Amino acid sequence: MIGAVRSTILVWAVWLCAGPTAGANIVRTFRDDVHTVEKFNHLVVDKNTGRVYIGAVNRLYQLSPDLELVITEFTGPHDDSPDCSVIDCPSSAVKKPTDNVNKALVIDYTTTRLIVCGSLFQGICAVRNLHNISDVAQVVKEAVVANNATASTVAFIAPGPPNPPVSQVMYVGVTYTGNSPYRSEVPAVSSRSLDKEKMFMIARTAVTTGTRMFVNSLARERYPINYVYGFSSEGFSYFLTTQMKYSTQPQSPFISKLVRVCQDDENYYSYTEIPLECIDSEGKKYNLVQAGYVGKPGSDLASNLGITAQDDVLFAVFSESEQSEGEGSSKPSRFSALCVYSLKAIRRKFMQNIKTCFTGSGDRGLDFISPSHNCVQTVSFPYTISA
Numbered sequence: 001m002i003g004a005v006r007s008t009i010l011v012w013a014v015w016l017c018a019g020p021t022a023g024a025n026i027v028r029t030f031r032d033d034v035h036t037v038e039k040f041n042h043l044v045v046d047k048n049t050g051r052v053y054i055g056a057v058n059r060l061y062q063l064s065p066d067l068e069l070v071i072t073e074f075t076g077p078h079d080d081s082p083d084c085s086v087i088d089c090p091s092s093a094v095k096k097p098t099d100n101v102n103k104a105l106v107i108d109y110t111t112t113r114l115i116v117c118g119s120l121f122q123g124i125c126a127v128r129n130l131h132n133i134s135d136v137a138q139v140v141k142e143a144v145v146a147n148n149a150t151a152s153t154v155a156f157i158a159p160g161p162p163n164p165p166v167s168q169v170m171y172v173g174v175t176y177t178g179n180s181p182y183r184s185e186v187p188a189v190s191s192r193s194l195d196k197e198k199m200f201m202i203a204r205t206a207v208t209t210g211t212r213m214f215v216n217s218l219a220r221e222r223y224p225i226n227y228v229y230g231f232s233s234e235g236f237s238y239f240l241t242t243q244m245k246y247s248t249q250p251q252s253p254f255i256s257k258l259v260r261v262c263q264d265d266e267n268y269y270s271y272t273e274i275p276l277e278c279i280d281s282e283g284k285k286y287n288l289v290q291a292g293y294v295g296k297p298g299s300d301l302a303s304n305l306g307i308t309a310q311d312d313v314l315f316a317v318f319s320e321s322e323q324s325e326g327e328g329s330s331k332p333s334r335f336s337a338l339c340v341y342s343l344k345a346i347r348r349k350f351m352q353n354i355k356t357c358f359t360g361s362g363d364r365g366l367d368f369i370s371p372s373h374n375c376v377q378t379v380s381f382p383y384t385i386s387a
């Protein structure tokens with residue numbers, strides 16, 4: 001079994017209490033003319049203009065830097081059926097009005113565009129103008145994100161093929177939904193092109209490889225991977241996930257894992273996973289990661305972690321599984337904790353596991369991934385790792 005990376009320090013264990021929040025300060029409210037209350041899914045702020053974009057169910061909002069509502073776009077509901085492909089519908093498909101749940105909202109600063117992906121039509125994406133979201137530059141018929149209301153999707157832009165770090169791609173992690181014959185073509189993790197001519201296509205493809213990773217067809221229905229957060233750090237792209245520990249046991253505990261690919265790897269040979277643990281001083285395990293953020297530490301935290309204030313740090317909030325089912329539940333309880341990891345320690349742990357792997361023992365944490373990569377003894381690494 002491969003080793004897990006542990007948090008160096010546990011900062012807080014937070015017990016969430018129900019009840020009114022004292023001193024809540026609402027800056028501004030806005031009302032949708034169509035009186036149905038729609039759930040907000042994603043929010044991004046343009047770091048250059050301060051404009052705010054909100055992806056919601058059936059709506060996309062553009063707000064000014066002082067939070068005045070400027071534009072409301074209607075993205076759904078539309079007639080749809082999972083039996084339709086992105087291109088067309090068989091005559092047997094029964095279409096019905098379906099909500100469009102926003103699954104990804106990403107600013108592409110290179111082209112100053114907003115990328116918006118929704119659950120409708122197999123999970124396609126559109127490119128919109130950041131100055132005016134009503135202006136749609138491109139709608140791409142390519143299944144990119146999850147195509148139902150609840151399955152997870154994480155998307156972020158970072159360096160990738162053909163020429164990193166100059167060229168940027170969109171990294172996407174998607175939970176498999178077995179609701180349509182077309183979903184087996186959507187990779188669990190992929191790097192997608194942001195070039196106008198091949199927008200959202202897999203950045204690099206070859207006959208059996210490319211910048212994509214599929215989950216084994218036997219495992220993907222019973223052992224779904226939930227994508228929670230994604231980020232880039234020092235030449236690697238990472239995803240935080242929750243998944244079952246074993247693919248061979250029906251009652252497997254749920255754990256959190258960190259998935260990593262090397263940004264200059266055109267074939268995802270470098271795809272590796274390691275468990276991520278958050279355990280408090282009493283040995284209580286917070287097994288389900290709920291949210292993450294990569295930033296820089298303050299000077300106290302940096303010295304505590306033995307790193308500099310310029311090094312990356314991962315802040316992650318975890319919950320314990322619901323008490324009744326122990327770690328066997330993917331549902332979070334009300335007990336949660338914040339764990340902090342230095343990316344330096346995370347890189348070291350990946351390196352250790354990969355070294356163990358290339359001496360022929362353990363695995364790359366790829367129980368569910370097809371084709372499965374068992375560790376084989378090699379004399380040299382097939383890809384480079386910057387330590």
Ligand SMILES: *[C@@H]1O[C@H](CO)[C@@H](O)[C@H](O)[C@H]1NC(C)=O
Pocket residue numbers: 070071132133134135
């Ligand atoms: C955005 O563009 C639409 C259509 O091109 C136009 O009708 C609308 O007035 C524009 N909105 C703003 C706030 O510029």
Ligand SMILES: *[C@@H]1O[C@H](CO)[C@@H](O)[C@H](O)[C@H]1NC(C)=O
Pocket residue numbers: 148149150151175176177178179224
């Ligand atoms: C979406 O798909 C996932 C994975 O198959 C499934 O667990 C979930 O229940 C589905 N959600 C809805 C609303 O159908």
